[in-house]
Amino acid sequence: xxxxxxxxxxxxxxxxxxxxxxxxxxxxxxxxxxxxxxxxxxxxxxxxxxxxxxxxxxxxxxxxxxxxxxxxxxxxxxxxxxxxxxxxxxxxxxxxxxxxxxxxxxxxxxxxxxxxxxxxxxxxxxxxxxxxxxxxxxxxx
Numbered sequence: 001x002x003x004x005x006x007x008x009x010x011x012x013x014x015x016x017x018x019x020x021x022x023x024x025x026x027x028x029x030x031x032x033x034x035x036x037x038x039x040x041x042x043x044x045x046x047x048x049x050x051x052x053x054x055x056x057x058x059x060x061x062x063x064x065x066x067x068x069x070x071x072x073x074x075x076x077x078x079x080x081x082x083x084x085x086x087x088x089x090x091x092x093x094x095x096x097x098x099x100x101x102x103x104x105x106x107x108x109x110x111x112x113x114x115x116x117x118x119x120x121x122x123x124x125x126x127x128x129x130x131x132x133x134x135x136x137x138x139x140x141x
Contacts, residue, residue: 044089059093074095
């Protein structure tokens with residue numbers, strides 16, 4: 001199996017918030033490339049965005065199911081990082097209810113930048129970290 005070609009476009013989440021029709025989260029091509037490498041190493045992945053202090057407020061990537069979500073978490077979207085013509089590789093993106101309320105009018109872009117966070121996110125040993133970029137949503141519902 002040869003390595004996948006680098007991602008060339010963003011991956012936008014499916015809509016998972018009840019009553020909404022507009023996506024709320026996307027991955028940049030650079031983030032997709034790192035996620036594909038991590039998925040090769042660790043298997044299916046998930047994200048959780050909490051409102052904690054320090055790196056606890058950074059998006060954290062875990063093996064799917066390793067971070068236990070509760071009814072106080074919102075499934076913000078599911079993103080498929082599979083290269084074209086391959087089986088789906090879904091990545092769930094969860095956010096704490098408090099952060100969801102705080103960021104209720106924002107669209108989130110998960111990017112990757114050089115530098116190491118001090119959290120437990122899977123990308124940390126690679127010398128990069130995931131980062132949230134946000135913008136006001138233009139439409140709601």
